[in-house]
Amino acid sequence: MKPIKIFVSALEYSANLHLARLIEAFEEKKIPFSLCGIFDTKVLKNYTSTYNPTIFRVMGFSGILKLLPKFFAVKKNLAKLASTCDIALFMDSSSFNIPLIKNIRKICQNHSNTPPYIVYYILPQVWAWKAYRAKVLSTICDTLWGILPFECGFYPKNTPICYVGHPLLDAIPYSLNAYQDSRKIAFMPGSRKAEIQALFPIFQSLAKILKENGKIPILIAPKSFENKNLNAIYGDFSDFEMVFDTYSGLKDCSFAFVCSGTATLESTLLGIPTILAYKTRMLDYYIAKSLVKLNFIGLANIFLEFSLYKTPKNNPNPKIPPIHPEFLQNLVTPQNLLKAYENYDYTRFFEGKTKLVEYLQQGSAKTCAQNLENLIKNLQK
Known part of the structure; x- marks a missing residue:
C-alpha cells in the first residue's frame, strides 16, 4: 500500500495533545503514512514537522509586526506543501487555518491539481461568536469533526459534519464521583x-x-x-x-x-x-x-x-x-x-x-482514527 501523506496544522498546545492521541490510535491501524506541516514535535516526538508552532508565539503588537514577513512566508510554504498531500487535517486556530485552507484550494485550482481531502477537527466556537465561520467551513472543507454534540446544529443543512466525542475524555486518567475529604x-x-x-x-x-x-x-x-x-x-x-x-x-x-x-x-x-x-x-x-x-x-x-x-x-x-x-x-x-x-x-x-x-459520551481519538481509516480506503479505491 502506498504511504498516505497527511498534512497537519495544529498551533495550540492543547490541539497538539489531542493530535498525539489521534495519531497514537491511528498507528494501531498499521496503515503506512507520513506527517508534515506545523505541529509540536515535543508532543509528537516520533515525527518531524516542517514548522514548529512556537514561531508564532509572541507578546505585544511590536512583536507581531516584526514577525509578519515570516508569518506570510510560512503560510505560503505550508499551502504549497499541503497541496501535495492526500489529506489535510486542521485543528482549532480558525483565524490561521481558514485562510490557509483557502490558499491551498487556490493553489490547486491554479495548477489544475486535485486538492487534498480537507478535514477540520476541533472546530471554532461558532455557537459563541463569529457564527459566519460555520458557513465558510461548510464550503471549504470536505468533512468536519465536532467535539460537542450540539455544535453540529449550528452549521448549514447538508454540511458534512459529525460528532466524534470529546478529546478530554481520552485524556483524563480518573474521574471522581464523590467528595473526598482532603485538606x-x-x-x-x-x-x-x-x-x-x-x-x-x-x-x-x-x-x-x-x-x-x-x-x-x-x-x-x-x-x-x-x-x-x-x-x-x-x-x-x-x-x-x-x-x-x-x-x-x-x-x-x-x-x-x-x-x-x-x-x-x-x-x-x-x-x-x-x-x-x-x-x-x-x-x-x-x-x-x-x-x-x-x-x-x-x-x-x-x-x-x-x-x-x-x-x-x-x-x-x-x-x-x-x-x-x-x-x-x-x-x-x-x-x-x-x-x-x-x-x-x-x-x-x-x-x-x-x-x-x-x-x-466518549473520547474522540478512536473515532477520528476510524474515520481516517475509512477515508483512506475511499481515497484508494
Whole structure:
C-alpha cells in the first residue's frame, strides 16, 4: 500500500495533545503514512514537522509586526506543501487555518491539481461568536469533526459534519464521583501573564485564610513553567505547594479555584468541585460580553446548559450555573470566593458532572482514527 501523506496544522498546545492521541490510535491501524506541516514535535516526538508552532508565539503588537514577513512566508510554504498531500487535517486556530485552507484550494485550482481531502477537527466556537465561520467551513472543507454534540446544529443543512466525542475524555486518567475529604485545595490562575497578574493576588489572599484553617493550598502551574523564574511570574508563592501537572495536582485535592478556560472543564470532568474566577481589563470584558451571547463563561456550565435547553435563550434560570459557581470581574474577591467555598452545593456539582459526562459520551481519538481509516480506503479505491 502506498504511504498516505497527511498534512497537519495544529498551533495550540492543547490541539497538539489531542493530535498525539489521534495519531497514537491511528498507528494501531498499521496503515503506512507520513506527517508534515506545523505541529509540536515535543508532543509528537516520533515525527518531524516542517514548522514548529512556537514561531508564532509572541507578546505585544511590536512583536507581531516584526514577525509578519515570516508569518506570510510560512503560510505560503505550508499551502504549497499541503497541496501535495492526500489529506489535510486542521485543528482549532480558525483565524490561521481558514485562510490557509483557502490558499491551498487556490493553489490547486491554479495548477489544475486535485486538492487534498480537507478535514477540520476541533472546530471554532461558532455557537459563541463569529457564527459566519460555520458557513465558510461548510464550503471549504470536505468533512468536519465536532467535539460537542450540539455544535453540529449550528452549521448549514447538508454540511458534512459529525460528532466524534470529546478529546478530554481520552485524556483524563480518573474521574471522581464523590467528595473526598482532603485538606489540599488547588489554585489554577491560568497560563497567560495578564490572567496571573489579575487573579494570583486574590488567590494568594484566599490561600492565606484557608491555610490558617488547616488547608494545604496547591498552586498548579503549566508544565511549560517548570524551568522558568517562578518568582518573576507569581511573586511570593511561599503559601503554596507547587505542582506542574494538572491531573496529578488535582487528584488529591478536595476543591479547586480555577481561571476560566479548558481548566474548568478538566477539573469538572475529573470530579473536583470547582469555582471559576475570571478577571480582565474592563474594556476587554465589555467587548467580549457584547460579542459573545452566552449566559456563562465556564465550559462545563456552557455545555450542560446546551444539553438541557438546546440554546442559552431557553434557560429559565440564566443566572444560576448548572454545575459550578462563576465569579467575574469585581466580584472576584477573597471574601466572595471563601463564602462560595463554605456554602458549596456539592450535590448540584456531582449531579451536573454526571450529566455532562453522559452528554459528551466518549473520547474522540478512536473515532477520528476510524474515520481516517475509512477515508483512506475511499481515497484508494
